[in-house]
Amino acid sequence: MRAHRINCGYVPLVDSAPLIIARELNFAQEEGLDLQLLKQPSWSALRDLLALGHLDAAHILSPLPIAMSLGLGGLPAQVDALMVLSANGNVIGVSNTLADQMRENGWSGDFLTPSETGKHLIASAGPDLRIGVPFPFSMHSELLYYWLGHLGIDVGNQLDIRIVPPPQMADAIAQGEIDVFCVGEPWGSIAVEQGVAELILPGAAIWAFAPEKVLAARRDWITTNPDLTRRLMRAVARAAKWLGDHDNRMMAAEVLARSEHLDVADDIIDRALAGRLIMRRRAFAQQVPHFLRFHGGAANFPWRSQAAWIASNLAGRMKLDRSQAIQIAKSCFRADLYRDYLSEISVDMPGASEKLEGALVHPEAVASERGELILGPDAFFDGQIFDPNAAG
Amino acid sequence: MANPLRIVVVEPDAARAKEITDGLRDSGWPDIQVIGETNALARNLADLDPDLVLIDLANPSRDALETLSIASGAKQRPVAMFVDHSDDELTRAAIAAGLSAYVVDGLKKDRIKPVLETAIARFQMVSQMRAELDAAKAALSERKTIDRAKGLLMQARGLSEDEAYGLLRKTAMDQGRKLIDIAEALVTASDLLK
Incomplete structure (x- = not known):
């Protein structure tokens, strides 16, 4: 039987692992797919090629399909999220100068204290905070707005958000173009290795279960190719499960490190996979709970409440009708297809497709089809709870 | 006749930039500026206030342009990727040549198309030269x-x-x-x- 070719775009980051593993460990081949992975130099390039039909599917920032479907940004299109590829995995870092200033002002240097660290960052940084993020529509931006906004910063006026491609983040902070960055691994650790920045907070400390990247495709492609969609989702779900097994960590790091993928030393990649981050040069590694999750706790389930949270924030900033934006966003997160296509490979499904976001401080067993599902934690750092149906 | 289009070419390689701008000038678009330094790209572009921006599809700094598409200031004009759905071949040819074009809101398609056709030809030429090298x-x-x-x-x-x-x-x-x-x-x- 001839394998069906699927052209899938990705940006070389640790969280592109489910696609790389699906290809390199033959999960895609076992589903009868010839999964072609096409590395992209920027999120715009990836978005354009997906929207214009040159790519069938893509590893993409979770807010991007929502923004595109809402008509925001340079190239709107109807794009859906088939499943979540990873939860969490970003780091926030500051220049050495700013870190020293924060310490002088009494910052403890603790990696997992978002309120204390945020207050010291705001107090030490001066009136304008120049922050580098990879893309305007990204979980990086959402987490920063949420974190600093809830600590009293006027995010519309006091934040100077600069778009910097991840591989250039270390340079941008070394050159003094930005004071702070929020970026996906391995690029935060690379800035640390180069001695130009110090990590001050993992994204997971702001929101303990933030959908980071999703597997996306155009809605018309999904409708025209149900069988290919199903096989692609199965292959990626199996790769994600493989990545969730700690025994596979070393091999995963080795595969990702290869020149055709991340082309970065495997010990740097392993920090994110193991959740053991080195905050500054020559410091000991720090264990970060749930730093980056590929599997477990329904990590791959495209919760419609996650989509609603993203849309609610985008609508607030971009001055859109909030309830309409939430409706559109919910329809982009294809919980329906996830149930239809993945029940057959024994993925345990949650009883509902929406939840209260932020309600779980500890892992909790919840109603599910097979009764084995444990969710959470998914709390926000300030203890707020987002109700997807009360936000409209 | 309308004011000449103000075109900005974002290209760090000086030789490539020259090939592209020469082609456009020869074809009758005199108002062309080149940005070679991609630091602070969005701000530099906003200062030049172009009608049309031409940039390599593979330029990693392209994402900075996305900020311009959501610009909301009074002076700023929103910018979008140029995609002509009535002329898919033109869009396909641009992508194949490695060219992405951003245009300001409200610019007429028939004014952009000839620029794009010239730019596509030039991008094809320089892309091929670079690929071979x-x-x-x-x-x-x-x-x-x-x-x-x-x-x-x-x-x-x-x-x-x-x-x-x-x-x-x-x-x-x-x-x-x-x-x-x-x-x-x-x-x-x-x-x-x-």
Whole structure:
């Protein structure tokens, strides 16, 4: 039987692992797919090629399909999220100068204290905070707005958000173009290795279960190719499960490190996979709970409440009708297809497709089809709870 | 006649930028500026206030342009990727040539199309030149590494050149990796063991 070719775009980051593993460990081949992975130099390039039909599917920032479907940004299109590829995995870092200033002002240097660290960052940084993020529509931006906004910063006026491609983040902070960055691994650790920045907070400390990247495709492609969609989702779900097994960590790091993928030393990649981050040069590694999750706790389930949270924030900033934006966003997160296509490979499904976001401080067993599902934690750092149906 | 279009070409390579701007000037668009430095790209572009921005699809700094598409200030004009759904061939040709074009809101399509056609032709030319150069460089450096790896195997295990190459290839196939990766690993390991 001839394998069906699927052209899938990705940006070389640790969280592109489910696609790389699906290809390199033959999960895609076992589903009868010839999964072609096409590395992209920027999120715009990836978005354009997906929207214009040159790519069938893509590893993409979770807010991007929502923004595109809402008509925001340079190239709107109807794009859906088939499943979540990873939860969490970003780091926030500051220049050495700013870190020293924060310490002088009494910052403890603790990696997992978002309120204390945020207050010291705001107090030490001066009136304008120049922050580098990879893309305007990204979980990086959402987490920063949420974190600093809830600590009293006027995010519309006091934040100077600069778009910097991840591989250039270390340079941008070394050159003094930005004071702070929020970026996906391995690029935060690379800035640390180069001695130009110090990590001050993992994204997971702001929101303990933030959908980071999703597997996306155009809605018309999904409708025209149900069988290919199903096989692609199965292959990626199996790769994600493989990545969730700690025994596979070393091999995963080795595969990702290869020149055709991340082309970065495997010990740097392993920090994110193991959740053991080195905050500054020559410091000991720090264990970060749930730093980056590929599997477990329904990590791959495209919760419609996650989509609603993203849309609610985008609508607030971009001055859109909030309830309409939430409706559109919910329809982009294809919980329906996830149930239809993945029940057959024994993925345990949650009883509902929406939840209260932020309600779980500890892992909790919840109603599910097979009764084995444990969710959470998914709390926000300030203890707020987002109700997807009360936000409209 | 309407004011001439103000065009900005974002291109760090000075020689490529010249090829592109020369082509556009020769075809009758005099108001062209080049941004070579991609630091602070969004702010520099906003200062120049162009009607049309031409940038390599593969330029990693492209994402900075996205900020312009959501610009909300009174002076700022929103910018969008130029996609002509009534002329898919033009869009396809632009992508194939590695060109992305951003236009300000409200600009008429018939004014953009001739610029784009000229730019596509120029981008095709410079992309092809660069691709040939890159391929030649990569092939040369790969061949050097593979030759070194073969040499190491011939010396250490008394193999012929063909046998050494065969062993590298078999190892690559068995491990599902590229020949050049195996060769590089061997060369690095041998350097470390010296």
